[in-house]
Each structure stands twice: as C-alpha cells, then as structure tokens.
Amino acid sequence: MNPTRIAPSLLAADWTRLGEEVRAVERAGADWLHLDIMDGHFVPNISFGPALVKALRPMATMPFDVHLMIAPADPFLAAFAEAGAEWISLHPEAGPHLHRSLQTIRALGCRPGVVLNPATPVESVAHVLDLTDLILVMTVNPGFGGQSFLRSQLQKIATLRRMIAESGRDIALQVDGGVTRETAPLCREAGADVLVAxxxxxxxxxxxxAIATLRESA
Ligand code: DX5
Ligand code: ZN
Structure with missing residues (x-):
C-alpha cells in the first residue's frame, strides 16, 4: 500500500478564481488535482469539460485526475488526454465495453481507472484488473459535493484491497465523497491510499x- 495521497476536488473551489485555486492547493501540498466531469445525464448535475481541464493544466505540475461522470464516455477520452489528464477514470455503466474503454485510455498515454458507485459490485472490475491502474470507490452517489460519507462502502474498500494484493499489480485505491478528518482514517484502515476531498x-x-490533517489522520 502506498503512502496516503490527497486529491482535492476542484468542484468545491471558488470558481471565480479557478487558476489561483489550483496553484494554491498545489502549494498547500496536494498530490493530485481531482476534476469532476458531469454531463447532466449520467449524473443529475453539469460541471465542465476538457476545455477547462486544458486551461488549468499550465497552472500546476501535479497530476490531473479526471473523474468522468458522463455517458457515453468513449467519444471524449481523447479530448481529456489531449487536455493533459494523467489519470482518466470512468464508471462501468458509462458504456457497453469497459475493457475497450480502458484499452483506449492506456493507448492515449493515460492511466486508466474504474469507478464503482455505491450499488456497483466489486465484480465489475474483477476481470479488467490487468488494464486498471486505479479503482475509485464512491462513498456518496455521484453528482454533488458536500454529501455524507456512506460507511456501507468500507467493506467494499477492504475487499478491493485484497483483490489488488492478489493481482500483484500496483493499483491505486481511491475514495471519493464525504472524506473528512473523521472519515479519512476509516478509509485508510480499510485499505484506501488516495483520498479525494x-x-x-x-x-x-x-x-x-486541511491537507496535512487529512494525510495525518489517515
Ligand atoms: C461527487 C464527486 C466528488 C465531490 C466530492 O460526484 O465525484 O469528487 O467533489 O466532494 P466532497 O469531498 O465535498 O464530498
Ligand atoms: Zn469525483
């Protein structure tokens, strides 16, 4: 298991000053920047697209971690790769061919991730572990920031940690939704090593x- 990495989610930033906010969290010790892409169809909210990711890319050097909550996702993978994403994660429900989508992300030179909604079973990722560099466990229903952490997902995190160990691959295990100084230690104990906040x-x-507290409490 890797040391805990903290990925602040831009969704909660001050959108009137996005460039400054990105610089500020990097200076504050953020490991990655988490960028939530929502289409108003896969999730009941709309956020931003590849043009904003591209505009913000020169503001920092930390990896950009793009969480796609869009369906279909395949037509947009190249645009996010070109915008400068290092990690691109998508939900199995976002298209008919998860395996092909992960192959595409890798062929674009990015690191592929699979995101599991609260009701999505771990089996959804079991047969694509060879193509997966990150598994993201949603601890809220996706679409909005500021929701309460779903403790029911801790068991899933623990199960995935075992699956990752058995795979022998270095797969990041990320948690997203309701991560606070109170819930971060629970995530870490269950086996997560990247916390979105x-x-x-x-x-x-x-x-x-805030970043130091999350890292230390975990
Ligand atoms: C929810 C997003 C999250 C969100 C987390 O759909 O995937 O990344 O920004 O926000 P907090 O940390 O406030 O729960
Ligand atoms: Zn997210």
Whole structure:
C-alpha cells in the first residue's frame, strides 16, 4: 500500500478564481488535482469539460485526475488526454465495453481507472484488473459535493484491497465523497491510499492545514 495521497476536488473551489485555486492547493501540498466531469445525464448535475481541464493544466505540475461522470464516455477520452489528464477514470455503466474503454485510455498515454458507485459490485472490475491502474470507490452517489460519507462502502474498500494484493499489480485505491478528518482514517484502515476531498479542503480557510490533517489522520 502506498503512502496516503490527497486529491482535492476542484468542484468545491471558488470558481471565480479557478487558476489561483489550483496553484494554491498545489502549494498547500496536494498530490493530485481531482476534476469532476458531469454531463447532466449520467449524473443529475453539469460541471465542465476538457476545455477547462486544458486551461488549468499550465497552472500546476501535479497530476490531473479526471473523474468522468458522463455517458457515453468513449467519444471524449481523447479530448481529456489531449487536455493533459494523467489519470482518466470512468464508471462501468458509462458504456457497453469497459475493457475497450480502458484499452483506449492506456493507448492515449493515460492511466486508466474504474469507478464503482455505491450499488456497483466489486465484480465489475474483477476481470479488467490487468488494464486498471486505479479503482475509485464512491462513498456518496455521484453528482454533488458536500454529501455524507456512506460507511456501507468500507467493506467494499477492504475487499478491493485484497483483490489488488492478489493481482500483484500496483493499483491505486481511491475514495471519493464525504472524506473528512473523521472519515479519512476509516478509509485508510480499510485499505484506501488516495483520498479525494472537496469540501474538506476548499471549504476551509487554510488548505495546507486541511491537507496535512487529512494525510495525518489517515
Ligand atoms: C461527487 C464527486 C466528488 C465531490 C466530492 O460526484 O465525484 O469528487 O467533489 O466532494 P466532497 O469531498 O465535498 O464530498
Ligand atoms: Zn469525483
């Protein structure tokens, strides 16, 4: 298991000053920047697309972690790769051929991830582990920041940690939704090594303190 990495979610940033916000969380110690892409169809909210990812890319050097909540996802994979995403994660429900989508992401030079909604079973990723560099466990229903952490997902995180160990591959295990200084330790204990945090970072006055607290509490 890798040391805990913290990925602030831009969704909770001040959107009138996005460039500055990206620079500020990087200076504050963020490991990755988490970018939530929503289409108003796969999830009941609309956020932003590849043009914004591209505009923000020069603002920081940390990896950009793109979480696609769009369906279909395949037509947009190249645009996010060109925009400078390092990680591109998608939900198995976002298209008929998850295996092919992961192959495409890898062929574009990015690191592929699979995202499991609260009701999506671990079996959805079992047969594509060879193509998966990251598994993201949603601990809220996707679409909005600021929701409460679903403790029912801790068991899933633990099961995935075992599956990853058995695979012998270095697969990041990420948690997204309701991560706070209270829930971060539960995620880490269950086996997660990347924590996404929107409100718990951008909703506080001191990003460095928030990131350090999340990292240490985990
Ligand atoms: C929800 C998004 C999350 C969200 C997390 O659909 O995937 O990344 O920004 O926000 P918090 O940390 O506030 O729960
Ligand atoms: Zn997300």
């Amino acid at each position: 929107g409100t718990a970072v951008f909703g506080t006055p001191d990003y460095a303190e």
